[in-house]
Amino acid sequence: MTMPAPASQAAPANIWSTLARAVLLGFLLCLGILVIYPLLWMALSGFKTNSQIFSAPFDLPTGFSWANYVAAWNQGVRSFLFSSIVVTAASAACTVLISAWTAYGLTRTRMPAKPVITALILGGMMLSPTVALIPLVRMMQSIGLYNTHWALIILYTAFRIPFTTFLIRAYMLELPSDLDEAARMDGASDGQIFWRIMLPLCRPIIVSSVILHILFAWNEYLFAMIFTSDLDVQTLPVGLTSLMAKHGTNYAQVFAAMTISALPIVILFFLMQRYFIRGLTEGIGK
Amino acid sequence: MAELTIRQVRKSYGAMEVLHGIDLDIEKGEFMVFVGPSGCGKSTLLRSIAGLEDITSGELRIEGQLMNHVPPSKRGIAMVxxxxxxxxxxxxxxxxxxxxxxxxxxxxxxxxxxxxAADILQLGAYLDRHPKALSGGQRQRVAIGRAIVRDPRVFLFDEPLSNLDAALRVATRIEIAKLKQAMPDTTMIYVTHDQVEAMTLADRIVVLKDGYVEQVGAPKELYRCPRNMFVAQFIGSPAMNIIEGRIVHNGGDHVTVEHAAKGTAEIALHMEEEVIGRSVRMGVRPEDLSLADDGPHIFSGTIDHIEHLGEVQLVHLDVGLSNQAVIAKLAGLLDLARGDQIRLRTAATSLHLFDDQGERLNGPAGG
Structure with a gap:
C-alpha cells in the first residue's frame, strides 16, 4: 500500500517541471523573435515602396518585387560587396595562418623566453585601435597603401592576430605532445608537423577563428571609414552610409542594400555553426 | 660491439638532475626492459635514446656512432x-x-x-579505418605497425600496455613477445612500471630508482640475487618480506640471525670477518615460506588477514611487529582462517641478507 504515495508526489513535480520548461521555451521564443524580427522586417521592407514603409511599417509588402534590391545592387552595393569580400577573405586567411603558426611556436617549440613573447603577443589585445589611428594613417600614407584594400587587410590582420593567437594557442595546448613527437620520429620538419598534423587537428578552432574574424572584418567601420575614401575600395559598412546620404529618402533601397550585406554572414554562420560552437567549447572552455 | 652504448648520460631540467650518469650496454637483438617506480627516470632515459630529449652530458652511441645531436628520425629508431x-x-x-x-x-x-606489417599484425581489414573506429588493442597494433614499417634498428616501447584492460594486456604482451621472435635482429627497449611485463618479456632488465641504475640483469638473476633491498622489494609480487635483525652466530658456512619478530634463522653465508652483533636486514620472499607444523621455523604468529587468489592465498601474519606483517604465499587448498596461530619455515638457501645500508650480503643459490 505504499505505491500511491510516490505517484502522488511525482504528479506535482511533473507539473512544475512542465511549467518551468514552458516558461523557458516562451522566454527563448521571445528572445528569438527579438533578434529575428528586425532582420525580417528589414528584408521585407526592401520589397516595399518608400511611402509604404512610412504609411504601414508593420504590414507585409503588397508584392515581392526585386526592384529595390536590383537598384541597390547597381547603386554601388556590388562594388562594396566585392571590397568587403576581398578585404575579409584576405585578412581572415592572413590572420588565421599567422596566428596558427604563432600559436604552434608558442606551444610546440623550445623557444627561449616563451612566457615573455606570449605576454607581448597577447598584450596586443589591450591596444586600442582609436589610439593608434593617427600614426597608422601617416604610416599608410607614407608607404602608399592609403585608400587601398591592402590598408584594411594589413590593419585587420595586425589587430586580430593577438586574439586569434590566444584562441588557437588555448586549443593547441590541449592537443597531446605525443602527436608531434611521433611525427618528429617519422622525420617530419616543423613545417610538415604544422601543415600535416597540427592544422588538420585544429580544424574546429580554425573554423571558429575564421568566423569570428569574418564577423569582425565584415562589420568593421572605423578603419574602413578612415583608411578608404574612393567608392571602389570602400567596404559595405562605409558604403551603406554613403548610400544613405545619397538616397536618404529612399529607405526601401537602403533596407534592400542592408539585407544584401547581412545575408552572406547569416548564411555562413548557419553553415559553419557546428564547427564554430565545437571550436570554442573545446578550446577555451576547458 | 654493443648495438647501443650509453656512457655517463646525465639529464637535467634546469637545476634538477633526473639522470645521474647512466652507463649501459645493450646488445644487438636484445629485449631490454627499463623498470622502476614513477619518477625514476625510465621514460626520460628512453626519450633521450629516441632523441626527443637532449642529453645534458655523456654519450649515446648506436652501432658505435655518436647520436647525441642526431635528429630522432636519423637514429634508425622507431617508438611506440x-x-x-x-x-x-x-x-x-x-x-x-x-x-x-x-x-x-x-x-x-x-x-x-x-x-x-598489416599481415604480421592482422590489420589488413582495418587499413582504411580511422583510429577512432578501432578498439584499444587494434590501435596499439597500428602503433606497432607504424614502427615496423620504418624497419628500425632499435624499437622503443614507452609503457605500451598501460592503456589496455587486464585481459587485453596479457594478450598484447604475448603478441609483443611473438613480434620479438619474428624480428630477432631488432633491438627492443621497453619501459614499464609493471614488473610482470618486465619479467615475462625481458632478456635483461634495468631497474632504475631516482635516476640511478640499481641493477642490470636477467629476470631470474634479479629475482634470485637482488643487489640491494630496493631491487629485492621491487621485483616479485607480493614484495619480499624484510625484517631487521642482528647476527648472533657465525658457523663458517652459515650465520645465525636473531630477527625483530622474535625468532632466529640460519642463513647460508660464508663470512670471515668478525660479524657477531652486526645489524642486518633479513629478506624472504612470500613464495619461499611454507607452514612448519612441529619442526624448526623462522616466524610464528597470528593470521591477521587472508587474500584468496584461487590457486594460492596470501596470508598476512602478525608476528608482533607494530608496523609490519609477514606475508606468505601458501597453497589455496590449505584450510586457514583469520586468528589462527601458525608457524612458517623456509630453506636456509632461500633467505637473503642485506647490510644496514640495504646492500646484499648473500643470495640464494641458483641465481
Missing part, C-alpha cells in the same frame, strides 16, 4: 608511445605511410611495407 599517438585525422594506412612519405619513398614500396 604510451598513448599510441596515432594521427586521428588519418586512416590506418596513412598513419603507417606518413613517415615513408616524408622520407620520399616510392608508392609501391610504401604499399608493400604496409601490407607486410
Amino acid at each position: 608511445f604510451q598513448s599510441y599517438a596515432l594521427y586521428p585525422h588519418m586512416t590506418v594506412r596513412d598513419n603507417m605511410a606518413f613517415g615513408m612519405k616524408i622520407a620520399g619513398m616510392k608508392k609501391p614500396e610504401i604499399e608493400q611495407r604496409i601490407r607486410h
Whole structure:
C-alpha cells in the first residue's frame, strides 16, 4: 500500500517541471523573435515602396518585387560587396595562418623566453585601435597603401592576430605532445608537423577563428571609414552610409542594400555553426 | 660491439638532475626492459635514446656512432608511445605511410611495407579505418605497425600496455613477445612500471630508482640475487618480506640471525670477518615460506588477514611487529582462517641478507 504515495508526489513535480520548461521555451521564443524580427522586417521592407514603409511599417509588402534590391545592387552595393569580400577573405586567411603558426611556436617549440613573447603577443589585445589611428594613417600614407584594400587587410590582420593567437594557442595546448613527437620520429620538419598534423587537428578552432574574424572584418567601420575614401575600395559598412546620404529618402533601397550585406554572414554562420560552437567549447572552455 | 652504448648520460631540467650518469650496454637483438617506480627516470632515459630529449652530458652511441645531436628520425629508431599517438585525422594506412612519405619513398614500396606489417599484425581489414573506429588493442597494433614499417634498428616501447584492460594486456604482451621472435635482429627497449611485463618479456632488465641504475640483469638473476633491498622489494609480487635483525652466530658456512619478530634463522653465508652483533636486514620472499607444523621455523604468529587468489592465498601474519606483517604465499587448498596461530619455515638457501645500508650480503643459490 505504499505505491500511491510516490505517484502522488511525482504528479506535482511533473507539473512544475512542465511549467518551468514552458516558461523557458516562451522566454527563448521571445528572445528569438527579438533578434529575428528586425532582420525580417528589414528584408521585407526592401520589397516595399518608400511611402509604404512610412504609411504601414508593420504590414507585409503588397508584392515581392526585386526592384529595390536590383537598384541597390547597381547603386554601388556590388562594388562594396566585392571590397568587403576581398578585404575579409584576405585578412581572415592572413590572420588565421599567422596566428596558427604563432600559436604552434608558442606551444610546440623550445623557444627561449616563451612566457615573455606570449605576454607581448597577447598584450596586443589591450591596444586600442582609436589610439593608434593617427600614426597608422601617416604610416599608410607614407608607404602608399592609403585608400587601398591592402590598408584594411594589413590593419585587420595586425589587430586580430593577438586574439586569434590566444584562441588557437588555448586549443593547441590541449592537443597531446605525443602527436608531434611521433611525427618528429617519422622525420617530419616543423613545417610538415604544422601543415600535416597540427592544422588538420585544429580544424574546429580554425573554423571558429575564421568566423569570428569574418564577423569582425565584415562589420568593421572605423578603419574602413578612415583608411578608404574612393567608392571602389570602400567596404559595405562605409558604403551603406554613403548610400544613405545619397538616397536618404529612399529607405526601401537602403533596407534592400542592408539585407544584401547581412545575408552572406547569416548564411555562413548557419553553415559553419557546428564547427564554430565545437571550436570554442573545446578550446577555451576547458 | 654493443648495438647501443650509453656512457655517463646525465639529464637535467634546469637545476634538477633526473639522470645521474647512466652507463649501459645493450646488445644487438636484445629485449631490454627499463623498470622502476614513477619518477625514476625510465621514460626520460628512453626519450633521450629516441632523441626527443637532449642529453645534458655523456654519450649515446648506436652501432658505435655518436647520436647525441642526431635528429630522432636519423637514429634508425622507431617508438611506440604510451598513448599510441596515432594521427586521428588519418586512416590506418596513412598513419603507417606518413613517415615513408616524408622520407620520399616510392608508392609501391610504401604499399608493400604496409601490407607486410598489416599481415604480421592482422590489420589488413582495418587499413582504411580511422583510429577512432578501432578498439584499444587494434590501435596499439597500428602503433606497432607504424614502427615496423620504418624497419628500425632499435624499437622503443614507452609503457605500451598501460592503456589496455587486464585481459587485453596479457594478450598484447604475448603478441609483443611473438613480434620479438619474428624480428630477432631488432633491438627492443621497453619501459614499464609493471614488473610482470618486465619479467615475462625481458632478456635483461634495468631497474632504475631516482635516476640511478640499481641493477642490470636477467629476470631470474634479479629475482634470485637482488643487489640491494630496493631491487629485492621491487621485483616479485607480493614484495619480499624484510625484517631487521642482528647476527648472533657465525658457523663458517652459515650465520645465525636473531630477527625483530622474535625468532632466529640460519642463513647460508660464508663470512670471515668478525660479524657477531652486526645489524642486518633479513629478506624472504612470500613464495619461499611454507607452514612448519612441529619442526624448526623462522616466524610464528597470528593470521591477521587472508587474500584468496584461487590457486594460492596470501596470508598476512602478525608476528608482533607494530608496523609490519609477514606475508606468505601458501597453497589455496590449505584450510586457514583469520586468528589462527601458525608457524612458517623456509630453506636456509632461500633467505637473503642485506647490510644496514640495504646492500646484499648473500643470495640464494641458483641465481
